[in-house]
Amino acid sequence: MAIISSGSDRPRQHRAGPSPIGPASRPDRAGSGRLVDPVAGPGEGSAAAGPGLLQPAAGAPAEAAGADASDAAGPGREDSLRPRRLADYIGQGELKQVLGIAVEATRSRGEALDHVLLHGPPGLGKTTMALVLAEELGVRCRITSAPALERPRDIVGLLVNLQPHEVLFIDEIHRLNRVAEEILYPAMEDFRLDLTVGKGTTARTRSLPLAPFTLVGATTRAGALSAPLRDRFGLIQRLEFYQLGDLQAIVERTAGLLALQLDTAAALELARRCRGTPRIANRLLRRVRDVAAVGGHGRISAELVDQALRLHRVDARGLDASDRRLLALLLEGYGGGPVGLETLAAGLGEDPTTLEGVVEPYLLQLGFLQRTPRGRIVTEAGRAHVAAVAAMATPGGHQK
Ligand code: ADE
Numbered sequence: 288m289a290i291i292s293s294g295s296d297r298p299r300q301h302r303a304g305p306s307p308i309g310p311a312s313r314p315d316r317a318g319s320g321r322l323v324d325p326v327a328g329p330g331e332g333s334a335a336a337g338p339g340l341l342q343p344a345a346g347a348p349a350e351a352a353g354a355d356a357s358d359a360a361g362p363g364r365e366d367s368l369r370p371r372r373l374a375d376y377i378g379q380g381e382l383k384q385v386l387g388i389a390v391e392a393t394r395s396r397g398e399a400l401d402h403v404l405l406h407g408p409p410g411l412g413k414t415t416m417a418l419v420l421a422e423e424l425g426v427r428c429r430i431t432s433a434p435a436l437e438r439p440r441d442i443v444g445l446l447v448n449l450q451p452h453e454v455l456f457i458d459e460i461h462r463l464n465r466v467a468e469e470i471l472y473p474a475m476e477d478f479r480l481d482l483t484v485g486k487g488t489t490a491r492t493r494s495l496p497l498a499p500f501t502l503v504g505a506t507t508r509a510g511a512l513s514a515p516l517r518d519r520f521g522l523i524q525r526l527e528f529y530q531l532g533d534l535q536a537i538v539e540r541t542a543g544l545l546a547l548q549l550d551t552a553a554a555l556e557l558a559r560r561c562r563g564t565p566r567i568a569n570r571l572l573r574r575v576r577d578v579a580a581v582g583g584h585g586r587i588s589a590e591l592v593d594q595a596l597r598l599h600r601v602d603a604r605g606l607d608a609s610d611r612r613l614l615a616l617l618l619e620g621y622g623g624g625p626v627g628l629e630t631l632a633a634g635l636g637e638d639p640t641t642l643e644g645v646v647e648p649y650l651l652q653l654g655f656l657q658r659t660p661r662g663r664i665v666t667e668a669g670r671a672h673v674a675a676v677a678a679m680a681t682p683g684g685h686q687k
Contacts (some may be wrong), residue, residue, distance in 0.1 A: 305424040334547045368413045368541050369546075371422050376531030378565075379412065382524050386416070389522060391421045399452045399499035400424060401521030402475055404460070406509035408485065408648040410566030417456040420503065424452060428503075432458035433467070442467045442614055443482070446474050453497040460504035461511035468516055473659055475519040476500055503634035507644040528563030528652050531555070537565045547579075552589035560596055560605040562649045567605075574599055602676050604653060609637075609646050614655065614673050625662030 292315070370376045373387055386403070393400045401422065405413040414430065421428035436442045438459070449455060457463070463471070473479045473494075478651060480495040499668030504520065506512060517523070530539070535551075535558040540551040549572075557575065561568035578595035579587050600608050616634050617624050632639040647663075650656035665673075 307645065330592060332362060332378040341392075341569065349507050364573075365566065365569065368544055369418060369538075373419055373423055376412070376415070376419055376530045377536045379416075379526055382416070382551060385522065386420060387423075390420065400454075400501040402502040402519060403504070403522045403524065404507045404509070404512075404517065404520035405503065405524055405526060407526035408494065408528070408564070409507055409645055411528070412565060414456065414458065416526075417454060417505070420501070421454040424454065424501075426453045428454040430638040431455045433460055433462035433464075434654070436467045439466050439470060439584065442470050443480065446470070446480055446497055446500075449500040452500065453498070453508070454501045454503055455601070456503045458505045459507075461506045461508045461514070463516070468513060472515065472519065476627070489686055508640075527566060528649070531558050534558035534561060534563065534565065534568055538568050540574055541569050545572070545576065547576055548586040550586060551590050553587045553592045556589040557596075560592075560601050560603065562605040563652065564649075571596060571599070571601065604672060606650070606672070606676075608672040609635075609652060611676065613642070613646060613650070613672065614665055614669055615625070617640060617656075617663060618673060622663035623670065625659055627662045631663060 309465065346439055373383055373390075376383060382405075389400060389403075403417075403420070405416060407413065417430070418428050427450070431441075431445060436445075445455060445537045470480065473481050475496055478497040478499050480497055482493050482495065484491050484493050502520075504512075504516075509517070509523075509525075535554045538554040538561075539549065539551075542554065554574075557568055557571055561571055575587055575592050575595040578584075578598065579591055582591070583589055602611070606614075606680065610633055613631065617626055620626075620634060628639050628643060631637075632642050633644070647658075649679060650669070651658065653668070653672075654666055655672060657664045
């Protein structure tokens with residue numbers, strides 16, 4: 288289990304007490320037990336990573352400053368670009384307003400923030416928001432993901448080591464197994480851990496008090512969460528795809544952090560082609576930076592963005608090869624649909640959950656695809672887009 292701790296520059300409000308469970312079940316000894324400052328990210332040398340940002344949390348082993356590529360926080364490269372405070376977080380106005388009020392009220396009461404469920408397509412900033420909340424509350428954020436909480440002791444170890452008011456972030460929370468969920472219920476509701484000691488007729492239940500904490504759960508599939516788990520979140524918020532202006536501002540902010548000279552039109556072009564998703568915007572910006580560096584361009588223009596994104600087969604609306612394959616299969620194989628999700632996934636060699644949670648949402652948002660009770664259908668706008676891309680394709684077929 289990889290655990291990432293967010294260090295705050297501010298002094299901690301709350302201090303560690305002795306753990307009620309022995310060292311064998313401490314999470315920093317279980318699994319890979321890594322502790323990383325997610326703001327700096329491992330080995331990140333960008334302009335954003337100021338001196339001393341990359342520090343293992345107090346008491347963490349020095350070699351622990353690294354992160355698995357599979358960590359909930361994603362590759363460390365992304366971490367240096369994350370906003371740290373609500374005021375720096377661009378877009379998601381309603382989410383910021385709701386959480387800002389909750390944080391302020393909570394702080395004034397001296398309590399732990401109510402549990403928060405964040406849902407929406409990947410790459411929109413759920414992990415970032417969990418880290419921002421911790422920063423705003425002046426506490427650490429411990430990050431994990433449901434698949435890493437396979438054994439009961441994984442979740443127990445995390446819970447017993449939480450300090451008062453700390454944030455526990457569980458990514459992909461819809462994938463928690465039943466045992467882990469049942470451990471979480473009393474932990475979330477009453478800050479209590481119910482443990483069964485012994486077996487068979489000698490089995491007894493013991494309750495251990497936990498520090499009041501905030502669970503931030505993230506999921507791309509809110510509907511897949513069990514009702515009892517969903518009901519225990521006091522704040523349930525959906526992250527939406529970003530508006531063009533917000534994406535442009537995010538690209539400009541990232542360009543500043545990476546010390547790039549980027550024309551306004553170039554930022555806008557990137558914003559148009561990143562599927563409404565900051566993570567994709569930042570990834571594409573890095574690819575554009577490569578093309579600029581190799582071509583010896585000091586400034587990045589809109590034309591250079593176009594050239595780089597064509598090379599990476601990202602079309603004018605931000606669709607990539609997977610999106611176009613889906614539309615092409617629907618159009619060429621099934622006359623535009625309707626086609627069931629399973630059939631589509633089999634035809635594309637994709638997992639249906641990935642198709643539904645990762646590929647389809649942006650096509651639905653653009654109005655290129657419709658979900659109907661009988662299956663998926665390509666819309667007129669989708670057809671027109673595919674035709675336009677085909678017409679523009681070069682003999683080399685970059686956009687195909
Ligand atoms: N970088 C990635 N997402 C961001 C956001 N929402 N605001 C500011 N910078 C970001």
